[in-house]
Amino acid sequence: PDFFKLHARNPDRTIAIGGNSIVFMPGYGSPFVTDLDAGRRYATIEDFYKFVKLTYQSPYLHHSGGTVVEPVDVPVNKRHLDMVFAHLTLSDKPFMGGVTSPERARDSINMARIVFGSDFLDQNAVIQGNININSPFVFDETMSGALREYAAANQCVCVSPAIFGGAMGPVTPAAIAAQTLAEAMTGIALAQLVRPGCPVVMGSFHSTMNLRTGSLTFGTPEANLVNMALSQLGQRLGVPVRSGGGQITAANTPDGQAMQDSANAMWTTVMSGSHQVWHAVGWLEGGLTMSYEKFIMDLDNCGALLRMIQGMEVSEATLSKQSYLETGPGENFLSTSHTLANYTTANYETILPDTGPYETWKENGSPSAADQANRIWKEMLTNYKPPAMDDTIKSQLEEFVASRKEEMPDEWY
Structure with missing residues (x-):
């Protein structure tokens, strides 16, 4: 379908994928984390x-995301159980399940069944699986097996070729777009063969490379052009699109380069008409690292972009003829009835940038944006309160996780 709902356990957080909707999600898959206090370390x-x-x-x-970071202190074959349990209990937003083996995909779906019920899950999408293609043109046993599990259960399959121009595909944007489309269509076709009508998303993850050094580059004009093209191709195909962009960067710290790369990529992503945006917050170092500070810095930009794409209303109320009648030439509008009625909602209120005078900023210790973000994420964690969950369902989830862990020896490969 070109549009479907991805249900959350809190119905108020159910999201639409496709149509005119856009869904922002956190980063995915980073084995490292970093913050200003402890520095870079394994997640x-x-x-x-x-x-x-x-x-x-x-x-x-x-959307709560999937493998937001890779928890390397948990055995590889058991991580998916802890991650899905966390998504289901610490949040009530839509989420993604495990895909690193068909069995882990099946576990994820079975955990969703405990929460949503088998009958509801059979007829509604409640979980997503991210199916990567080993570009060029290889569907391995792991990914194709996980795809079959999600499709058979009528759950959302996002088929995401990963192409770095010059490595897994040609260097030119047109070739990267064409190869991505071909590989994604193959995965979508496989999902439909397993279960016709299974909800799918045409995904992509692509990047340019520094062809002198081989290092990946993000937010580049060429990669952004591919984003634009793939969104149009997905809409032509009639399926929702996951953008290959997001707030992505090769920078190693949340600095000017990081935010410039991210802003370039995210602007194109939003304007392209993509429906699902992964890596919208937190991404550093080409995806190797999730940054607590950049999470907040990116989050602020997400809010601004969401406000922008709402557009502006033109009506008698917003044109505010009365304001001009209340003031005269050369007078300000701060005390008009229209300003007083709308001042709290008229503009997007940023959570981060310092807009005060230099002297005040200096007196406060000259904090950078990262310094302010450091304070904000800590405050958010201090103020966190988990969403309500039925005790019986939570107990069933705990029993399922414990039982599955007991059945398997630890694997650390």
Whole structure:
């Protein structure tokens, strides 16, 4: 279908995918995390919990994500159980399940069944699976097996070729777009063969490379052109589109380069008409690292972009003829009835940038945007309160996780 609903356990957080909707999600798959206090380090399950909590509290993120970070302190074959449990209990937004084996995909779906019920799940999408293609043109046993599990259960399959120009495909934007379309269509066709009508998303993840050094580059004009083209191709195909962009960067710290790369990529992503945006917050170092500070900095930009795409209303109320009658030439509008009635909602109110005078900023210790973001994410975690969940359902989830872990020896490969 070209439009479907991805149901959340809190019905108020159910989202539409397709049509005129746009869904922002956190980063995906980073094995490292970083913050101003502890620096760069391997991600743990505690970091995973923190990012799920931050996402849950973020009004500009509509989806809890999937493997927000890779919790390397949990055995590889058991991580999916802890991650899905966290998405289901620490948040009530839509989420993604495990895909690193067909069995892990099946576990994820079975956990969703406990929460949503088998009958509801059979007829409605409640979980997504991210199916990557080993570009060029390889569907391995792991990914094709996970795809079959999600499709058979009538759950959302996002088919995402990953092409870095010059490595997994030609260097030219047109070739990258064409190859992405061909690979994605193959995965979509496979999902429909398993279960006709299964909800799908045409995904992509692509990047240019520095052809002198081989390092990945993000937010570049060529990659952004591919974003634009793929959104149009997906709409022509009649399926929702996951953008290959987001607030992505190769920068190693949340600095000017990071925000310039991210802003370039995100602007194109939003304007392209994409329906689902992964890596909307937190991404650093080409995806190797999730930054707590950049999460907040990106989140602020998400809010501004969502406000912008709402457009502006033109009506008698917004043109405000009365304001001109209340003031005279050369007078200000601060005390007009229209200003007083609308001042709290007239403009997007940023959570981050310092707009005060230099002297005040200096007196406050000259904090950078990252310094302010550091304070904000800590406050958010301090103020976190988990969403309500039925005790019986939570107990069933706990029993399922414990049982599955007991059945398997730890694997650390």
